[in-house]
C-alpha cells in the first residue's frame with residue numbers, strides 16, 4: 293500500500309516536524325518516528341505535543357495514525373524502512389579531546405551501530421542531524437563493521453528550518469540540500485530522496501552536491517547567520533556611544549541589495565541549540581585541519597555574543613547605581629526567540645544568572661516555556677524566594693522596579709503599559725533587549741527606557 297517506508301530516529305525539534313511534513317505531503321509514504329525517550333514519544337501521541345510550533349498540531353493530528361507513527365520501537369522500525377533519517381542531538385562535547393568545541397557524536401555513533409545490527413537489507417541512511425564534515429565516513433565505517441555485506445548508502449540532508457517558523461519553512465523551503473557519493477549507486481540514492489521532497493518542492497530548489505559539501509554547508513550557513521547577528525550587535529555598542537540609531541543604520545545598509553535586510557536586528561544576543569554549537573564545531577574543525585587564523589575569525593562571533601549578553605545585564609545594574617540587590621526585575625520572555633518553547637542557549641539564562649548573582653529578585657513570565665524548565669535552566673530550586681515564575685506579564689511586573697524584554701513575543705507589544713507603569717516602583721525602567729516596543733510612547737507614560745543600539749536619553 294505504501295510506496296516507500298521511512299523511519300526517523302530522533303523525535304525532537306527537527307525529527308518531529310520534518311517527518312510530520314513529509315507524511316502530510318506524501319500520503320503514499322509511511323513515516324515512523326522513533327525515539328529512546330518514551331515520555332517524548334507519549335507526548336507526540338497526545339494532544340500536548342512536546343514541541344510548540346505554530347501550525348504543527350494540525351499537521352500532526354491529520355496524519356497521525358494514518359501514515360505517521362510515533363513509537364519507541366527503534367529496531368523494528370529500522371528493519372521495515374527503506375530510508376532511515378538520523379535526527380538525533382549533536383551537542384557540543386563537554387569532556388576530553390575537543391571539549392567545549394567539537395560536536396559530541398556519541399548519539400550519532402550509537403544510532404549507526406543500531407542500524408548496522410538491525411538492517412537486514414540495503415538501506416539509504418540520511419544524516420539529518422548537523423554534524424562535522426566527513427562524519428558520513430565514520431558512519432560508513434561503522435556500518436561496514438557489521439559484516440552483513442549490505443551496501444548501504446549514506447546521504448547528507450541537513451535541515452535548515454528555523455524554530456518558530458518550522459512549519460512554513462518545511463512547507464516552502466528556500467532549498468533542500470542532498471549530498472551523496474558520486475558513484476552511480478550514490479546518485480540513485482540521491483534521486484530517491486529527491487523524489488520524496490519532489491512531492492511538494494520544485495526540483496530546481498533541490499540542490500545535489502557531494503557528501504562533504506553538504507555536511508560543511510550546514511555549518512557554514514549557521515556560521516554566516518550567527519556572524520550577521522554578532523556584526524550588527526557589535527555596531528549596536530558603537531551606536532550607543534555615538535548617538536547613532538542601530539535600526540536606522542541596519543535599514544540604511546540592508547537596502548543595499550548586496551547586503552539584504554534580513555538578520556540585521558540588534559538584540560540581547562542570539563540563542564538556540566544550533567548557532568553556538570555549530571560555530572564552535574567549525575572553529576574546532578579549522579583548528580583540527582591546521583587553520584588557526586580561520587578558527588580565530590569564527591570564534592570572535594561567539595565572543596561578541598557573550599559580550600552582548602553581559603553588556604545588557606551590566607546596563608541594568610548600572611542604571612540602578614551598581615546595585616540591584618533586592619530590586620524586583622520582571623523578565624518578559626525566556627524562550628530564545630518568539631513562537632517556540634525552546635530555551636536551549638537562550639540569552640535569558642545568562643542575563644538572569646548574572647542578575648541573580650547580583651542578588652536581584654527575578655519575576656519571570658514566558659507565554660510558552662514550562663515553569664520547571666526555567667528553574668532547571670537557572671539551576672535554582674523551586675522554593676528560592678528570589679525567583680518567581682509568573683502566569684502573566686502583569687503578575688511579573690506588579691511591584692517591579694524594571695521590565696526586561698528578553699524575547700520578542702508579539703503579546704508584549706500589546707501590553708497595557710500605562711497600567712503596568714502604575715503597578716511598578718518608581719522610577720520605573722524598561723530595558724528592551726529586542727527593540728520591540730515604542731520607546732517614545734513609553735517615555736511619555738513616564739518610563740525610563742534603555743534599549744539596544746539607541747541613543748541614551
Ligand SMILES: NC(=O)c1ccc[n+]([C@@H]2O[C@H](COP(=O)([O-])OP(=O)(O)OC[C@H]3O[C@@H](n4cnc5c(N)ncnc54)[C@H](O)[C@@H]3O)[C@@H](O)[C@H]2O)c1
Pocket residue numbers: 301302303304305306307326327328329332366379380381382399402403420421422423451452453454455565566
Ligand atoms: N533545533 C533546530 O532548530 C535545528 C535546526 C536544524 C538542524 N538541527 C540539528 O538537528 C539535530 C537534532 O536537533 P533537535 O533540536 O531535533 O534535537 P532534540 O534534542 O530536540 O532531539 C533529538 C532526539 O534524539 C533522541 N535520541 C538520541 N539518541 C537516540 C538514539 N540512540 N535512538 C533514538 N533516539 C535518540 C533524543 O531522545 C531526542 O528526543 C541536531 O544535530 C541539530 O543540530 C536542529
